[in-house]
Amino acid sequence: MQPTDTLTTIATALAVLIAGASNVGPVITMPSSAAFEVRIGANDTVGRILRRQEKDFQITVWAGSPDVRAAAALAVDNGLSALASLSMPDGSPTVLRYKRSLISDSAQSYLVYRHDMIFCVDFSSLQTAQATQVVAPTMNVSDTHTTQTFPE
Numbered sequence: 410m411q412p413t414d415t416l417t418t419i420a421t422a423l424a425v426l427i428a429g430a431s432n433v434g435p436v437i438t439m440p441s442s443a444a445f446e447v448r449i450g451a452n453d454t455v456g457r458i459l460r461r462q463e464k465d466f467q468i469t470v471w472a473g474s475p476d477v478r479a480a481a482a483l484a485v486d487n488g489l490s491a492l493a494s495l496s497m498p499d500g501s502p503t504v505l506r507y508k509r510s511l512i513s514d515s516a517q518s519y520l521v522y523r524h525d526m527i528f529c530v531d532f533s534s535l536q537t538a539q540a541t542q543v544v545a546p547t548m549n550v551s552d553t554h555t556t557q558t559f560p561e
Contacts, residue, residue: 456501456537463531465508470524475514482510482524489528497532504531 410419416435424432429440439445468485472478486507495503511525 451542452539453542454537455540456499456535458533459536460534461531462534463529465527465529468526468528470526472522472524473520475522478512478522478524482526486526489526495530499535499537501533501535505529506531 417432420432420435420437424430424437427437427439427443427445430443431438468489470478470481470485472481489505490507492505495505497503506529508527508529510527513523513525516523
C-alpha cells in the first residue's frame with residue numbers, strides 16, 4: 410500500500426492477484442471456488458512502565474489586595490482542577506492532583522498579597538519500542554454468494 414492508494418486501487422491490485430477475481434470500484438467479486446486467508450500486520454509503538462513518579466509544581470499568585478488574590482487563585486485552581494489528566498509528549502496520560510495552598514500576608518505593608526498553590530503530576534517513566542502486530546487467523550470462506558464487499 411502507498412499513502413496515495415484508495416479503496417478502489419487496493420481492490421484492483423488484490424483482484425489482479427486472485428485467479429478469476431474482478432473488481433468494480435472497491436468491490437471485489439471472487440469466484441465461487443475461491444478460498445483465501447487474510448493476514449494483517451501493522452507497526453506501532455509499544456511500551457512498558459518502568460516506574461511511577463510524582464512531580465510537584467508551584468503556582469504563585471501575587472496581587473494588590475486580598476480580594477484580587479482570592480479571585481485569581483480561584484480561577485487558577487478551578488482551571489487546573491478541571492483537568493483530570495494531561496498528556497505527556499509521548500502520549501501517555503498523567504494524573505493531576507491538588508496538594509495544598511499557602512496564603513501569605515507578610516508583605517501586606519507593601520500592598521502585596523501572595524497565594525501559593527502546590528499541584529502534583531503523577532506520571533510513568535516508559536520504555537518504548539517499535540513492534541509489529543501480526544494477526545494471522547486462518548479463515549476458509551465458502552458461501553453461495555460470489556461477491557465480497559470490503560467496508561470503507
